[in-house]
Each structure stands twice: as C-alpha cells, then as structure tokens.
Amino acid sequence: MTISDVAKATGVSVGAVSRILNNDPTLNVREETKTHVRRTIAELGYSPNPQARGLRMSRSGTIAMIVPEINSPAFTAIILGAQKAARERGYSMLLGGIGEEGDDPQLPSRILARNQVDGFLISTGTQEKEQLAAVKTLGAPSVLVNRYLDESHPHVVLDDVRGVTAIVRHLIELGHKRIGFLGGLRRYLGTRRLAGYKAALKEAGLPFDPGLAIDSGYDRDGGERGASTLLSLANRPTAIFATNHLVAAGAIHEAHRQGFNVPKDLSVASFYDGPVAELLNPAVTSVLYPLDRLGYESVAMLVDILTGVTPATTSVIIPHDKIVVRASTGRAPTKISRRA
Amino acid sequence: MTISDVAKATGVSVGAVSRILNNDPTLNVREETKTHVRRTIAELGYSPNPQARGLRMSRSGTIAMIVPEINSPAFTAIILGAQKAARERGYSMLLGGIGEEGDDPQLPSRILARNQVDGFLISTGTQEKEQLAAVKTLGAPSVLVNRYLDESHPHVVLDDVRGVTAIVRHLIELGHKRIGFLGGLRRYLGTRRLAGYKAALKEAGLPFDPGLAIDSGYDRDGGERGASTLLSLANRPTAIFATNHLVAAGAIHEAHRQGFNVPKDLSVASFYDGPVAELLNPAVTSVLYPLDRLGYESVAMLVDILTGVTPATTSVIIPHDKIVVRASTGRAPTKISRRA
C-alpha cells in the first residue's frame, strides 16, 4: 500500500496525491479531486510511510526525551505532559537515559546517530556538567527540562526560588524559627532552592544558620542521613524543608525512628506535590507545581524551534500553584521536647 | 556524511562498504580492505542513516511499548528492564499509551501507521478486552507484558498464583485466620491472584469467605474503600492482602483513620515490591518480583520473533523471588480488639 497505489486507484498522479496529503498551499488542486482522493485514501486505509518521508525531508517526527530516572513521581508527571504535547503536534517521543544508560554523557549524540531524532528534551542525571556540555555540540536543537545551562540555551524550569520561599514561609507562619533545609546543593537548581529558603528567612528577619542547610542529594537515604544530622544538633530545628518526596520520606522515617512525632515535634514540608505526598504517613505538606505543564511547555518550545518558529523567549518559568497543607506540618512546639 | 563519502574516502565501492558494515557473511572482502574501511568509518565518525536503511529493509529497529500508566512503581521497573534489553539488541523503544491516550483501543495500529515500529510490547489499561482484541489484527508481532489473551499469543507474566499463595501463607503462619483480599477481579490476572489466595487458605484448611474478597481495582481509593468494607464487618479480618502498593497504602490509611494499629490490630501485605514499600508507614511486607526481568524477557521474546527465531515457548512465567517482611505484618491479635 503505497502512494502510487492511491494514485492508480484515483486516476491522478502521485505528485497530486502527495500535495493533497500535505495540504500544499502553493500549487492547488481542484476541490473535487481533493475530496475524491481523500475519500479513497480513507477507504484504502493508506497512510504514508514515515521512513520514506523522513528520508526525503530529513526529519523523523521523533523527539528524544532523556531523563535520568523514571521512579521519581516528579518525572512521571513531566513525561505525561510532554507526551501529550508531542502527540498534539504530531511528534513521537523516544524515551532514553533511564538507569545506567544515563551515565553516558554521549548518550544524546548516540541517540542522534542511531535514531535520527529531530530534537532533544534533556533532563540530565548524575553527570550533569559533562552532559550539559555535550548538549552544546549536539548538532540538533534541544530544550533543557528542569535544568539550566545558561540564559541563551532554551530551558523550561520551575520558579524554585519563589516556590521554596512560599513553603518555608508557611513553616514560619506556623511559628517555626529553626528550619532545616535538605536538598541538593551541587547543581544549579539545588542552589536556587537554597536561595528561596534564605529569602524566606530573610523576609521574616530570621538568621541563616549554615549548619541547618544540608546537602542531602535527592534520594531517600539522603533524607534519612540529613534528618539524622539535624536532629542530633544541640539546638535542633522544629521543621524541615525537603527538596522532594523521597527526601521527605527519609526524613520522616528517621524522625520516627528517633522517637519524634511528626508534626508535633517536627514539621516536614516538601517541594513538588503529587500522589506520593498522600501515600506517606503523615501525608506531606508540599508546594504544588503543574509538572505536566513543565513537560508540555518543553515540547512546545522544542517544536517551535524545530519548525523554524522563533520562540518568544529561551527561558520559560513555570510558577508554583499553591501550598497543599497536609498532616506533616503543624504549629511549632512551644518548648523543644527531649528526645523520646 | 553518507556511505558514498566513505566509499570515496576509502577508494572502494558503496556496495563493499555496506557489506562490511553489515558483516555480510556470504560475500567476503579482503581482510585488509575491511580494516581499512572500518578505520576510515571511525575516523570520519560516519554512521548509517537509519531512515534510509529502514526504508530499504522495511524495518525500523524500534519497538513500541504500550503501558497504561507510568506512576505505578511496578511499571517503572518493567520499563527499565525492557529498555535494557532493547538497547542490548540494538532496538529503540517508543513509549506510548500513557494517560488518556491509552483509552484508545486502536492506539497500536495508529502507532504502527505513524511510526513503522517493528513490534509491540503491550500492557493494556482500562479497555483491556477491546485492546487485546485489536492486537490480534495488528499486522505486527506483539508480546503481552503482564497481560494474557490466550496460550498461543506470546506473553510474559508473573507466577501470580504462587506469589500470592506464598504471601498469604506468610500471614497464615503469623496466626491469621481471617484474611481479606483486595484486588482487581475483572481482568484475568486479577482472578489468578484470587486463585492464589484461595490456594493458600485451602492448604491451611481455612474456609474461603467470599465476603472477604473485594474488588478494589488497583488504585489507592479502591484500597480505602475495600478496607472500609472489610473493617466494618462484624467478624472483621485481622489481615489484608493488597494487590499492589497503592491499594495497600489506601488500606493502611483507612485502618489508621478508623483508629486501628497496623500491624497490631491489622496486618497488611502487598503484592510486588519496590521502593514504595519502604516509603509507606509502616513499611509494607510484600512479595518481591524481579519486575525488570519481566520487561527484559518480554523484549527478548519480541526480538526473537522479529528476527525470525522461533521462541522456545509462547508463555514465559517469571517466578517470585521472596517475601520481604517489613513492619506492616505481625502476629494475629489474640483477641479481636474493639475499634478505638
């Protein structure tokens, strides 16, 4: 079933069929033949061979999304939004980089060579520096998703600073004066969250104690270790901000293990929000982001670039939605309780 | 950078280069020229255009994986294993069907038309019946992943029956006599889990009470509703088996809400195992499956079919690993406590 079958069946030439298929605006066809051809195509169930089309037009209609993991609830939402946008625009999405594979900074160029994708959505993993550097020399357009290289390189990020400020402000409003920070501090976005934390303290006139800001990374173990450190301080915090749900889960677990009650002795609030926030016990207060929009906007921007539309800006910032208050945060204890 | 560039650079014909690239066994080339061409290819950084190759060979080297969701921890593991196997065999994976998109039973054929994928890995969602029926008429090979149509259609599944039997046995060994079942009962695999549950009761000489087997579906809400029903029974169970972690989370949440202590008043055990089991509070006892192998074996089987190798069997069954005992299960209470 090829285009020439359609041509034969309709009695027109392949060229005409092709132009009708692609709504060629320059050279027009009689309305009559147009509908006739369209009908025949539908009857025959013909659909053009994407490889031939791709070969001819040197494009594939596929974009590759590189994510370091797929376990984290945040990524699932991002991927969902990206899928939706891609489909709406007639693109397919190839998912790569998950797990060990993601450790290879050359992955994008390998994918490019092997799959002839038109462009990339990039969320780097552990090898951030090398990976982002490699992106520059890719030879294919890319949009960074929740990552940042420089202002000129297209990226879609969250308003991390404001989001963290908002949720730390929530803790401060509950009367907390000593608030721990558990997050990544090595990557650019991690440091922006710390900046948000500092901003909230500053606007409340609270001092910043570097001993309360701990590089926990982004996993559950980091949350446990970080909470352990914080809770063993002589002047321990009464609240903790965690950079995601895994870290929050680890922190809550460690607090429980040490006999603290959450939220009576220790409030815990988390960045992001999603199904996992509800699964934890207690359910975790967190700042809600439309993470699917993060994925959606990334694809929109990439497709603009691919189709020659100059995007309005190289920097899209997704604002946070609201603070979802759940059982993990409460008023600061009037006096610091002894460890149970 | 095309194959004829390589031919020119090396002084041989394109045909020769192609044969060397593909290790053509029939027509051999001098060892000397072979290495020379190989070196030049490496120097030039040439890699063949997948679209042209695909057009010529009418294959794309891409397989589509259709999963209904990506939130569930089980799927992430399956996808990971599938990715690994695909990469090892030189295939790329296109992910589709996530979210609303998955409601369309015609999705596979649409993907086939649009993307010329070589084959499918299928895990249906809500529209199981229609979707599995559509698979039959696809015109491309497919392997069902954790789904079942009939013995002749290639599938990779878990030993659900034995796995459930094992974990229910664990509950029975803890002294529980009345054990609730929360799972899906409409799909084939759901009923197999129920069969495993019955088998465990039977081998222990316990009666099967239909009132204890509840169709909870597979989400958190179902877990809550199911637990609510079970806990309001006059003769309520002292333990519950949940078909996955979301259902387990809902059940635990509902138990807590009603003032029951887990595991003192109620033990909860879950199917699967994974990171989420640790996040819950209490952490959930569950039966461990190598879910990545489920994905891995599915791809292996599909690629066998694609490459003309007749698979040894159309039915691969992944055995469970072991019961991971965590805090959510304990000895049956000696006397049923009143609701707090």
Add this chain to the structure above:
DNA sequence: CTGAAAGCGCTAACAT
C-alpha cells in the same frame, strides 16, 4: 572477490 545499478516510498522542482 568487488563494482554498478535498481529501487524501497516519498516530496519537490520542473514540465505541461
């Protein structure tokens, strides 16, 4: 053992 050439299905430039 190696080169030449046909042709996979499509689009776009050029004819008519």
Add this chain to the structure above:
DNA sequence: ATGTTAGCGCTTTCAG
C-alpha cells in the same frame, strides 16, 4: 491544475 521525474541513503541482486 495536474503529471513527471530526480533523488534522499541505503542494501542487495546481478555482472564482471
């Protein structure tokens, strides 16, 4: 307004 045709990059048959 429609038809013809070259050629995208590759593999593979057929000659040599």
